[in-house]
Amino acid sequence: MIPELGNFSLILAFCLSIILGVIPMIGAARDNLLWMKLARPLTAGIFVFLSISLLILGYSFVTDDFSVAFVANHSNSALPIQYKITAVWGGHEGSFLFWTWMLSAWMLAVTVFSKAMPDDFVARVLSIMGLICVGYTLFMLATSNPFDRVLPLAPADGADLNAALQDFAFIIHPPSLYMGYVGFSVVFAFAIAALISGRLDAAWARWCRPWANAAWAILTLGLSLGSWWAYYELGWGGWWAWDPVENPPLITWLLGAAMIHSLAATEKRGVFKSWTVLLAIMAFASSLLGTFITRSGLLTSVHAFATDPTRGVYILGFLGLIIGGSLLLYAMRAPALKSEFGFGSWSREVFLLANNMILVVASAAILLGTLYPIVYQAATGGDLISVGPPYFNTIFVPLMGILVVLMGIGPISRWKKTSASYLRQQLMKVLIAALTLGVAIPVVLTLEVPLAAIGTVVLALWVMFAMFRDLWSKSGNKATRLAGLKSLSLSYWGMQLAHFGFVMTMAGACLTSIYSIERSVLLQPGQSAELGNYTFVFNGTEPVQGPNFIADEASITVIRGDTYMLDLYPQKRLYTASGTPTTQMGIDGRFFRDLFVSLGDPRASGAWTMSLYVKPFVRWIWIGTLFIALGGILAVTDKRYRRYKVRRGEAVSVGPDGTSHGTASDPAPTQHGGELTS
Incomplete structure (x- = not known):
């Protein structure tokens, strides 16, 4: 019923x-x-x-x-x-x-x-x-x-x-x-x-x-x-x-x-x-x-x-x-x-x-x-x-x-008209710094000349430095820099936070695609496999009973050099009601890299197939998206969106004294508090 x-x-x-x-x-x-x-x-x-x-x-x-x-x-x-x-x-x-x-x-x-x-x-x-x-x-x-x-x-x-x-x-x-x-x-x-x-x-x-x-x-x-x-x-x-x-x-x-x-x-x-x-x-x-x-x-x-x-x-x-x-x-x-x-x-x-x-x-x-x-x-x-x-x-x-290139220019430009000389003044030092550090950082860290990584880092630094330049410029119209930063609207901070998150996600996606390494192996208990700077030692498997599944859980010790780092425990599960097998990964997630083990199928004498991964910068993808979402939510909280009372058929702006004023689309917005407002 x-x-x-x-x-x-x-x-x-x-x-x-x-x-x-x-x-x-x-x-x-x-x-x-x-x-x-x-x-x-x-x-x-x-x-x-x-x-x-x-x-x-x-x-x-x-x-x-x-x-x-x-x-x-x-x-x-x-x-x-x-x-x-x-x-x-x-x-x-x-x-x-x-x-x-x-x-x-x-x-x-x-x-x-x-x-x-x-x-x-x-x-x-x-x-x-x-x-x-x-x-x-x-x-x-x-x-x-x-x-x-x-x-x-x-x-x-x-x-x-x-x-x-x-x-x-x-x-x-x-x-x-x-x-x-x-x-x-x-x-x-x-x-x-x-x-x-x-x-x-x-x-x-x-x-x-x-x-x-x-x-x-x-x-x-x-x-x-x-x-x-x-x-x-x-x-x-x-x-x-x-x-x-x-x-x-x-x-x-x-x-x-x-x-x-x-x-x-x-x-x-x-x-x-x-x-x-x-x-x-x-x-x-x-x-x-x-x-x-x-x-x-x-x-x-x-x-x-x-x-x-x-x-x-x-x-x-x-x-x-x-x-x-x-x-x-x-x-x-x-x-x-x-x-x-x-x-x-x-x-x-x-x-x-x-x-x-x-x-x-x-x-x-x-x-x-x-x-x-x-x-x-x-x-x-x-x-x-x-x-x-x-x-x-x-x-x-x-x-x-191309979008990232525009992302560095757009917030600094002005409505209606921007002179080329103004953009050069604002962005030339930014471009030089991004090119210099963007080339130097990957070369120094890898002792190679990875063009894709250099391009990624240059673009990321371009937007980052442009953001700082814009913040510096927009916060300079108050008695102190701190007062200038506080005067910036929440929608402006939301925009910058979302742009920062997009660049972080972009950099993470590109760098992990460039530098990730993987290896498929067949290991018996006690055997090991090397991948990058890490050694993965397979210690064997044990049966595990879940609420609605049974599983084989592997124990894998990760060593770097001669130093023990951690243990990973990937599983191969079988859900009893449907008979469906699934794999539960063993992952160690850090800010700069992930270690990732996916358990495959059993073989004779206790051996198992498995895939090993070292994935640098992959966490940046999801951390960046959190910044993007936070930027969007921050923009929603901007009080300007709630300052409008509306009579039937007419929008009116409420001034500080509580009086109402008619609004229209201003053809020439003015600069106020670091944010262009109409």
């Missing part, structure tokens, strides 16, 4: 979503305040009923209710409690319910933090998100109901959760990835609401920026956790495989990064309106595309829900309807998207435009490599071909190199 309550709550959420998608939108069109104000309580109702559905599904897992088909297919009575809870998003039906619940949570957040916005604008935003929720809930009710029963006889036990997903990272990776993914629906709704109302001004961009920053920062964490999970769980020693299911979140992340920069230009200067709106549509479209690829059944991947392909037809139709309608509206409103102000060939606007072009080209290249095998198979009826890392790396790496 309890699962039926979850299904009933899902139906009620569907009905409320229809009302939310229709009534407030009509109210905004007719200027009916009562109908517009229905948006907030309807949104709260949708959140409540979807929460009930999600909690009931979780309860079904915890109580081992195997009469629910989704529970029977993705759980087992021996599964540890934490994985029973997280198995809610361990398969297609439950993960889509979780995805839809995330959408309702974002909708509720909009109702809480939009009190200063005009009622008609909020009504349109929530109505658009309500229509999206209609599509999601209808998809579940029609094709993917998580509460479907196994009748008349329920199985005595479940099939078990995918063994690769029985890991701590799976507890936090999907929620953060989904939350970031779904967050771009808020930005999409803001963009469509602005197109409908014809309101594409500085106030709209200011309202939109914190939502874009929040979604992008959370998606950064989701991508980082997914990379980390793949690194230590899948046993292949890598951190990114250009998997066709991994790629769509990266595409969304790149488009989101471009949109954040475009929003800044729209708010400050009233330019790039068309870029901003189109990027919002594209970012949301890529999140739907990721849903289609993951759930269509067209691909088999450790990340995919390989289900009935007919479900993909629904998602593809929904994608076409939403994005096709959005682009049609975009085309109809094109005249209103023209920039009102010009800018010189050497200006921050130009560098932001170049930044956007690089990010969009990179996204398009990844999209092409991801979809080409699917399209080829559909067109020819042949086997599914693969587009591998060489294609992606050949295109993506040079583009990111």
Whole structure:
């Protein structure tokens, strides 16, 4: 009976979503305040009923209710409690319910933090998100109901959760990835609401920026956790495989990064309106595309829900309807998207435009490599071909190199016009220092001339020194440097922190690719193998009994020179319910390097195959992404985004004395406190 309550709550959420998608939108069109104000309580109702559905599904897992088909297919009575809870998003039906619940949570957040916005604008935003929720809930009710029963006889036990997903990272990776993914629906709704109302001004961009920053920062964490999970769980020693299911979140992340920069230009200067709106549509479209690829059944991947392909037809139709309608509206409103102000060939606007072009080209290249095998198979009826890392790396790496060059110039440049002499004055010493140290450091440390490493270090130092130069310049307009640094806005610090994190991630990815070494060996107990400066001694294996698995655990002693360093304990597990074997890596992670052992298969006389890795700088990849996410969150907390009270149909700025002043997009922003403000 309890699962039926979850299904009933899902139906009620569907009905409320229809009302939310229709009534407030009509109210905004007719200027009916009562109908517009229905948006907030309807949104709260949708959140409540979807929460009930999600909690009931979780309860079904915890109580081992195997009469629910989704529970029977993705759980087992021996599964540890934490994985029973997280198995809610361990398969297609439950993960889509979780995805839809995330959408309702974002909708509720909009109702809480939009009190200063005009009622008609909020009504349109929530109505658009309500229509999206209609599509999601209808998809579940029609094709993917998580509460479907196994009748008349329920199985005595479940099939078990995918063994690769029985890991701590799976507890936090999907929620953060989904939350970031779904967050771009808020930005999409803001963009469509602005197109409908014809309101594409500085106030709209200011309202939109914190939502874009929040979604992008959370998606950064989701991508980082997914990379980390793949690194230590899948046993292949890598951190990114250009998997066709991994790629769509990266595409969304790149488009989101471009949109954040475009929003800044729209708010400050009233330019790039068309870029901003189109990027919002594209970012949301890529999140739907990721849903289609993951759930269509067209691909088999450790990340995919390989289900009935007919479900993909629904998602593809929904994608076409939403994005096709959005682009049609975009085309109809094109005249209103023209920039009102010009800018010189050497200006921050130009560098932001170049930044956007690089990010969009990179996204398009990844999209092409991801979809080409699917399209080829559909067109020819042949086997599914693969587009591998060489294609992606050949295109993506040079583009990111150009982006890093621009990253050092953009923050130092000025809006509207920047003289070439000013840029030379600011950056010439930076360039000389980066080139000198960037060449010297790798040569001195390796006694070689590694061109790839030199290029990486030069680019990293270029951005770092440019950041310090910019901080020095912007903090010099106060009585003391400390006072100048304190006067800088949180959005400025967020930008610098995100740039620092991006450079650290880039440097870690490049340097670990250059300097990592590996070796596959067959060792008997007592034998050893050397790799780099380390000796790995195999001491043998012992049986281990887990809560729902049995394992052989190897003991490997690592020696450097004649000095004992540590012991590693990789495992080869067998999950008893499903009979699935997995590998649990032995990893010693340090700031400058990882030691990594992956246990293979047993051989005669107690010998085991295993892979040994020494991976310098690999931790920098994930540490850098934490800085990127922290920068995005820091920008969200900037008080400038909360200084605007809004009368109906008009944005007003609240001055220090509490009086209100009309706002507009200033064609010539001024320098204040180290941050360019309008």
